[in-house]
Amino acid sequence: MTGKLNLDPAVIAQARELARLAGQPVTELARTHTTVSVERAVLRLAGLDGADQDGMPWVNRLTDAVRESVGLEHGVALPVWDAMTAGGYPDLRTLAVDAAAGLAKFRLPLGADAGTAREYAARSVRRGLDRIDAQRMERDRMIAATSDPPMPWIYLIVATGDIYEDIPQAQAAAREGADVIAVIRSTGQSLLDYVPEGATREGYAGTYATRENFRLMRAALDDVSRELGRYVRLTNYASGLCMPEIASLAGLERLDMMLNDCMYGIIFRDINPVRTFIDQRFSRQVHARAGIVINTGEDNYLTTADAVDAAHTVVVSQLLNEYFGREAGLADAQLGLGHAFEINPEVPDSFLLELAHAQLIRELFPDAPLKYMPPTKHMTGNVFAGYLLDAFFNLAGVMTGQSILLIGMMTEGVHTPFLSDRDLALENVRYVRRAAGRLGASFRPEPDGFVAQRARQVLGEAIDLLRKIGSQGLLNAIGEGTFGVTRRPAGGGRGLDGVVERAEGYYNPAASLLEVER
């Protein structure tokens, strides 16, 4: 028996083993398939940027051209770098322009030609990985030159739609105490099968994730980090149909954290499950390399289902996210597993239940930088009551040693936060940290009291559900509506047409390097 909750280590080990058994067949699927977005990410890592006059990125044009002419089952790399040599192209952009105009010829090279193409491709992709490595070192250097804030990190969101408006807001938030800035994406970007280009000034309830927007915001936060003597982290979203590409761009431009969940896109965005798992594995390999902390999305389950009844689905999803994350090479310190304070405040003992859930997750994942999300579902527009609820959220967060606190807004669900809402929210969390920051050390729930028993009950329910998932298969479980409330069959959803089974001789220089050098 360990920790504050008397959890049995054998039971915890059993839960992990069940998660592994449930996840393994899906990993196998990811190892034997590729997607259009994985292939486009290869081209991005090799330095292909920019878009045609309709705004369609050259990586899309080139990948589509290869797919039409020789298919993608051997990967985009062999035909592309073979054509580079055969056509004497100076760079990928020139080839992409010709390919889009139907002027480039592609073939699947054999023998010595294949060897030449492989080497050329690996050299080109290596440059992207070198840049990712350099950015990782630059992060360490910046942290050493400024400082690493103590946990819990305060996580704040900006989302104006205009990157040039986001920048001063993000800098202001950092000056007010934010340790992590998340730029929310434009609604619906997850459903675009391409990554928009350039600095963008128009979005729907958020700002487009583009390489240039990443670069601009990171540079602005570097300035403010130096000013404050504290490294301010930047977060965006590696989710949706372009997960592998966005992960690559995030590594290239030194983002620090990325939202990246194994099932979120499937459940909440109706993205095809197979597509999601393949894209997810590659994106996590890139995150692992880039030293990026992923944030998983379990909080979302509690916004659709009851936070008491569905508490165990959060744990199940976290165990799966942990399995998939570790399998892709992520260290425990990169697993920002998510959960949320979403129990109806009318429920008796709701705060005790929250403590039980939060402490359980803390003890199940002792080395993971857990991300704790504030109440949203029961924020009613009574901003005064909301402020109180947020204080209790902050208290639960510091008592149970959560690592990343997304700061709740009293006006949640009313409007995008006012400047003053954010300031008041920070005042709230600062007070709780100052007043009760060390309460966790003295918090000892009775070994068989309400909190400890509830935690063990949730873990037991999670094991039952994992066993059920294991026996029916994860894809079937998702198809039958086990997570969230929606059935998502493996043959449905968006993006399935972008999935390709790998043929004998498939070659992906990025995946090979990431796999070998982990």
Next chain:
Amino acid sequence: MSVTGIVRPYGDTTGDGRVQLSFTLPVPFGDEAERARAEGAALQLAAKMGLDQAMVVHAKGMGPDFTFFIVYGRVSHLVDLSAVTVAEREFPVLPAAEVNLRIRSALGRKLVVVGACIGTDAHTVGIDAILNVKGHAGEKGLEYYREIRVVNMGSQVGVADLVARAAAEHADAVLVSQVVTQRDAHLTNTREMAAGFHAAFGLERPLLVVGGPRFDPSAARDLGVDKIFGRGTTPREVASYLVHALAPETAA
């Protein structure tokens, strides 16, 4: 207490007119002179809003350029209850549980919704915000409703395909969103869509619902559809309308 006649806000005494408000002004709150000027600015705003005896009970600088205020004061305005007008909505907005219940009791099966972006419009943000579980403005989309079956056809769907799919799925309602308005494409597309459904189904056509930021909500009849939703519509409003139109309340 009377519900007609003249009333004023109630602080702790009838008729005292006391209210509280908070706001931010883009003025600095640094040295003493700046603080005095900031409070003066807040009081000026309060006076212009109709507060007399206004009192700044809290002022706090937020960064170098902004100050947050909490102000109490007495409003000079009177509220004439006899002049209060209440906008009548043609249907009540219902919680999800009630929407599901109404569908179960009135239809005895799931209500089928087919959604799409039609024409060349690739902006699925509107239809996705209404249909995806993720939803919009803190409300879950129609997929979240247990008694609604959603078929989301995505973008750039042709009218013929939409009509065929609606027939195949036995759609009760068809939801179409239109963002692009170049050369009134949204109006042309909507008319074409309505004509397609009239031609294929006659009077037995599914309910036709259109949404987009540039539509005039009162133009439904003119465009040949049943309902138009404008900017800021939430999934719950759409669900409530569907229930209002398709699953009338059954006598208890």
